Amino acid sequence: MTTDMFIGFGTVVNVVTVVGGAGLGVLVGHRLPPRxxxxxxxxxxxxxxxxxxxGVASGISEALGAAVGTDSRLLVVLGALLIGGIGGSLLQIEKRLDRGAELLHDRFASRTEGGRFVEGAVTSTxxxxxxxxxxxxSLSDGLGHGAEQLLVKAVMDGFAAIAFASSFGIGVMAAALPLALYQGLLTLLGLALGNFLPAAQLDALGAAGGVILLGLGIRLMGVKxxxxxxxxxxxxxAPAIVAIVGLFR
Known part of the structure; x- marks a missing residue:
């Protein structure tokens, strides 16, 4: 399902919620109970x-079935997740992301005078x-699948901005600029992919992304x-597997 909004709408809303949440946090954020x-x-x-x-339901499409076989659609998604997960685990992507964030935070936030503003900007970014x-x-928005995922993220970031700004102050608003650049570039990448990847490969990408979202939802709920x-x-x-399978059909 797509929205009637323009591509990039999700990032625009995300930036607005960060700015608004930071402003609200400076004023009343300390009154928001943890529960x-x-x-x-x-x-x-x-x-x-x-x-x-x-995302999984829409990704398991007729176009994907025509490319890899109706009975092989879920196997393609499973294969992509297993290959991607093994590769990501060996590369320790999750740990590297966390470690990189910690290094950036320590370098820019703790060694600069006027640390509250800088720490708020760096931490929230x-x-x-x-x-x-x-x-x-961002990729989904650029591919034309709608901005729903970024709208959910916008709500999350808005509440996070309230919490951060109640502690760090107005510096949290500064995170809006790198957020706009980062997600804007990813949206443009999605737009480029949508212009040259076949529908079957895009659907496989979307289905794999849907499974990752399921994992993220479980994590947000604190289950695992x-x-x-x-x-x-x-x-x-996922798109690579579809292309390879297509060569042998």
Whole structure:
């Protein structure tokens, strides 16, 4: 399903919620009880599960069936996730993302005078930009599949901005610029992919992304800390597997 909004709409809304949430956090963020933030996160986790299930259902399409065989559609997605997950685990993508975020935070936030502003900007930028939903949502928006994933992320980031700004102050607003650049570039990448990848390969990518979203939803709900970052290579493996299978049909 697609939205009637323009491509890039999700990132625009995401930036607005960060700026608005930071402003609200400076004013009243300290009054928001932790249980409210936890409830919001759990609710967004549930909704992420819905988005993931829809992504899988739409990705297992007739176009994918025509390319790899009707009975092989799920096997292609499973193969992509296994290959991508093994590769991502061996490369330790999840750990590297976390470690890189920590290094950037320590370098820029703790060694600079006027640290509250800088720490707020750096910390919130890392939280808003380093994550599977930022990548999946931006690519989906660029591919023309709609901005729903980024709209969910926008709500999450808005509440996070309230919490960060209540501690770090107005510096959290500065995260809006790198967020716009990062997700904007990923959206343009999705737009480029949509212009030259066949429908079957795009659907396989979408189905693999849907499974990753399911894992993210489970993690947001606190059920299990699935290392979804390690599964991101499946987004590359899925179209590649479809292309390879297509050569032998």
């Amino acid at each position: 409210t933030r936890e409830l919001v996160t759990t609710t967004l986790g549930l909704f992420t599960l819905v988005l993931g299930a829809r 890392l939280v808003f930009c380093v994550g599977p939903l930022s990548i999946l949502g 800390q699935i290392p979804v970052g390690d599964l991101l290579p499946a987004l590359v493996a």
